[in-house]
Amino acid sequence: MSILTDLRIAAVGDIHLGEDVRGHYRRSLAGIEDRADVFLIAGDLTRHGTLQEGKLVAAELRGLPIPTVAVLGNHDYHSDLEQEIADELRDAGVIVLDDDGVVIQAGGRKLGVVGGKGFGGGFAGKCASEFGEREIKNFVSHTRSIAEAWQAALKEIEADHRVVLSHYSPIKETLEGEPHEIYPFLGSYLLAEAVDTAGADLILHGHAHKGSEKGMTPGGIRVRNVALPVLGRAYAVYCLTCADA
Amino acid sequence: MEAPQYVAARVQQALAEDGRTHELGIRVDIRGDQLFLRGQVSGPEQRERLGLVAHEAAPELHVHNEINVVEATEPGEDEHLD
Numbered sequence: 269m270s271i272l273t274d275l276r277i278a279a280v281g282d283i284h285l286g287e288d289v290r291g292h293y294r295r296s297l298a299g300i301e302d303r304a305d306v307f308l309i310a311g312d313l314t315r316h317g318t319l320q321e322g323k324l325v326a327a328e329l330r331g332l333p334i335p336t337v338a339v340l341g342n343h344d345y346h347s348d349l350e351q352e353i354a355d356e357l358r359d360a361g362v363i364v365l366d367d368d369g370v371v372i373q374a375g376g377r378k379l380g381v382v383g384g385k386g387f388g389g390g391f392a393g394k395c396a397s398e399f400g401e402r403e404i405k406n407f408v409s410h411t412r413s414i415a416e417a418w419q420a421a422l423k424e425i426e427a428d429h430r431v432v433l434s435h436y437s438p439i440k441e442t443l444e445g446e447p448h449e450i451y452p453f454l455g456s457y458l459l460a461e462a463v464d465t466a467g468a469d470l471i472l473h474g475h476a477h478k479g480s481e482k483g484m485t486p487g488g489i490r491v492r493n494v495a496l497p498v499l500g501r502a503y504a505v506y507c508l509t510c511a512d513a
Numbered sequence: 514m515e516a517p518q519y520v521a522a523r524v525q526q527a528l529a530e531d532g533r534t535h536e537l538g539i540r541v542d543i544r545g546d547q548l549f550l551r552g553q554v555s556g557p558e559q560r561e562r563l564g565l566v567a568h569e570a571a572p573e574l575h576v577h578n579e580i581n582v583v584e585a586t587e588p589g590e591d592e593h594l595d
């Protein structure tokens with residue numbers, strides 16, 4: 269149980285970088301390799317999802333000294349250039365998840381990271397269902413197919429620890445502070461249900477800028493909202509303790 | 514006269530949809546002829562742009578731009594999950 273056996277995960281979301289803050293964010297990442305073994309980014313890297321912003325974000329993240337994994341957020345989709353932005357990030361050495369998973373070697377351990385953008389729909393008892401108009405059915409089935417992909421990816425992965433990285437929230441506790449009326453646009457319980465079924469050590473998300481940092485799924489998996497405005501700092505660090513110290 | 518709730522909704526929509534801002538999490542409150550913007554953004558220029566877009570969307574109101582700029586500072590304390 270010594271500190272050396274901890275797997276240290278740095279995480280942030282919603283950095284929303286633009287030309288006016290070029291260079292600032294990168295400076296705040298100085299020394300990240302001394303604080304963490306891996307860096308996870310929970311989407312909304314840009315403001316408008318333009319290619320120009322995608323290149324700027326890639327430049328800010330290029331060549332970080334620890335493995336870096338990201339998912340995109342709704343802002344990164346706004347200009348219909350999500351593939352191009354993901355390619356820019358990959359070119360800069362960032363692993364970009366799109367409803368799939370990756371195993372990385374971190375702190376002498378195998379860390380499995382599964383995730384993607386996620387989507388909305390609401391929370392059990394107060395959510396949309398696949399009924400009625402085609403538009404509503406498409407909305408809900410988009411979330412459902414994402415949840416199914418994550419569940420399958422989690423089951424497949426072989427690692428010492430498994431973390432889910434999302435943009436949208438799987439639970440409502442970490443939305444606390446946002447107006448209740450917009451909860452269905454901030455996340456979906458289907459994401460939590462899938463992860464509870466397959467199992468994981470931690471779920472990270474962003475998107476809810478006015479939400480709260482800490483919550484838990486019905487199955488007892490820790491959830492952290494790492495949106496930059498929620499954290500109020502460059503990134504959070506979560507340590508997973510390895511049992512066989 | 515247009516009800517203040519509809520004006521606030523129109524301003525909020527402008528902040529979200531205007532190509533200069535695209536900011537979703539800004540709270541807009543109207544009291545009389547005063548308009549208040551609250552929320553957090555990542556840079557001072559974005560805050561200025563939001564004030565400008567709000568002013569253009571409701572030029573008859575006096576805009577109070579109370580948006581905070583959240584500087585990405587030092588990472589804080591680690592959390593141990595066990």
Ligand SMILES: [Fe+2]
Binds near residue numbers: 341
């Ligand atoms: Fe965001």
Ligand SMILES: [Fe+2]
Binds near residue numbers: 312341342435476
């Ligand atoms: Fe978002």
